[in-house]
Each structure stands twice: as C-alpha cells, then as structure tokens.
Amino acid sequence: MIHTTTLTETIQPPFNFPSTATAHGWYLLRPFSWDAAAQALCRVQQLTDGQIVRLCMMLEEDTQLRIEVESSAPLAQNEIEEIHQVVRRMLRLNEEFSGFYQRWDELGWTLELQPGGGRLLRCPTLFEDMIYTICTTNINWSGTVRMVDRVVAALGKSFAGQPEWRAFPGPSAFVEAGADFLKQETGLGYRSDYVFELAQQLVSGDLSVVAFEDQSLPTEDLYKRLRKIKGVGDYAASTILMLLGRYDRLAIDSELRSFTAKKYLGGEVGTPAQMREIYAPWGEWQYLAYWFDRPADR
DNA sequence: GTCCAGGTCGCGC
C-alpha cells in the first residue's frame, strides 16, 4: 500500500518554478521526471534511513510549493525534514539571485530569462551532481541520458512493488557493485573507472563532500580540489562549481565554443580568453549569463 | 566504415 503525504514549502519570490525545473537538462535524467501537463517535477529518492519515496513538486500559489510524497510506510518526522532539505537543495531555495538581476539591469543584455528565473536544478547530493556531470563529458546528450538511465536501472533501489521507481544509488552502491560490474552493465565506458574511484574515495572518507559546500572558501580553491578528482577536468570542475552555486567561472565545452563563435566571433571558434572576455562583465554571474544567453532547447 | 560527441588522462617534450 502506498501512503501519500502532502507537504508545503514556502517560497521567497521572485521564483519561477517551471524555469527552475527545466532550464538545465538535469530534469531529463533519471530519477528525475517532468510532467509537462501538470507542470510537476518528480523524483524517486532514497532517504538516509533507506526508505524509498517518490516526490512530486508543483507550484500551488506564487509563494507556495506543494510536495506530494508517496511512500510505502508512513513518514517519520525526521524523514519529512530530510525531504524539505532535499527539495531546498534541488531547487536552490536558499540561494540569492538579486545580484544577478541587478547586474542584468545594469548591463541591459537581452537574455532568455523569465521573471524569477536563474535557478538551475540540481540533485539532492553533490555526489549525484558529480556523476551526472562526468556522464556529460565526451558524449552527446542522448548518451548522457542513456548512461544515467542504466546506472539507475542497474544500481538504484526500487520502491516496494514499483520496480520502475528507482532511486539514484549512493556511493556505497557503486563500490559494492565493483568496477567490473559498472564497466559491463552501465555503459559508462572508460568513465566507469572514474565513477568507481570517486565513489570509493567518498565511502572511505579520503574525499569529503562537505568540504565543497564550505561557503567561506574561494572558488579557485574548490576548483583545484575538484581537478584532483580523476575524470574531472576543466569543463567538469567548472560545471560542478555552477552546481555548487558558484557562477564565476565559465564551463568551456563544445556548446560554449560553437555558441560564442556563432553569436560573437563571426563564426570563428574563440580562444578561452576570448570566450571569457565576452561574459567577464557579469563577474560572479557569468555562468548564468551564458546559460540564459542561449536559446532554450531540449 | 568513419567521425564525433556539452573531455580528460598520461605521456613526452
């Protein structure tokens, strides 16, 4: 039997829920899903006590989000609190974007940015954001979707009686599965070694995710730490910094190169310095400026 | 079959 619990989260305006959910491609990766008709963002989630729940978030009023939780056992108070935390992290409810809007106002650029936009969806944990990011390297988007899909299918725990509802696996599930299993069953290709090593370092404590959430550290320090992770180069480290809420470093990849070439550089692919110069006026907001400079796709 | 994808590693200079 499935229990349904409805929670609410109060939102500080301005907040644009559909943009937050879909402006970045993560909502297309399992175990996220987006119900366009209902304008609802859903995700299967394994709570820290092991219970698997399915969350669906939708806007109720301008300042209120409804969270419908399906679970196989009634929710305990600590589980409810964890769900609120998960939702706040995914939707970046604790981040402040007024500086971004102000800069937009000052610079007067035309951006594909709706009122209350700017938030880019992220996962409940940095580990998941890192795995997603590694799955975007040296592969096209359909490959990213496929790899994440297979990882979740192979390693994710399912909701009781709902084999299709699988949560994203934690680091220990990757370690227990082993590098060979990952290589054979998930289609991660050569990335399976990187993913396995990252999971192993987190489980062993050699690497701590908490250190990356330290707001007092400069972006450059975090960048250097991220670059020490095998499989995380300049693009991935910069993308992970964005996921951490640090927008002061562009993630230079083939998309950025072709977009800036077309729009700003007369069709010629620019050097990293040329590309950074374009968005330099945005300072700490340059990643978002680039992101919303591009037409929405997908 | 060949090329390449929202790159990165490890090598040799």
Added chain:
DNA sequence: GCGCGACATGGA
C-alpha cells in the same frame, strides 16, 4: 606548461 593520441559507447 603545451601538444597529442587513446579512451568506451552509440548515433549520424
């Protein structure tokens, strides 16, 4: 520090 080939996988 910089250039270069290798790397798994599947779509064009």
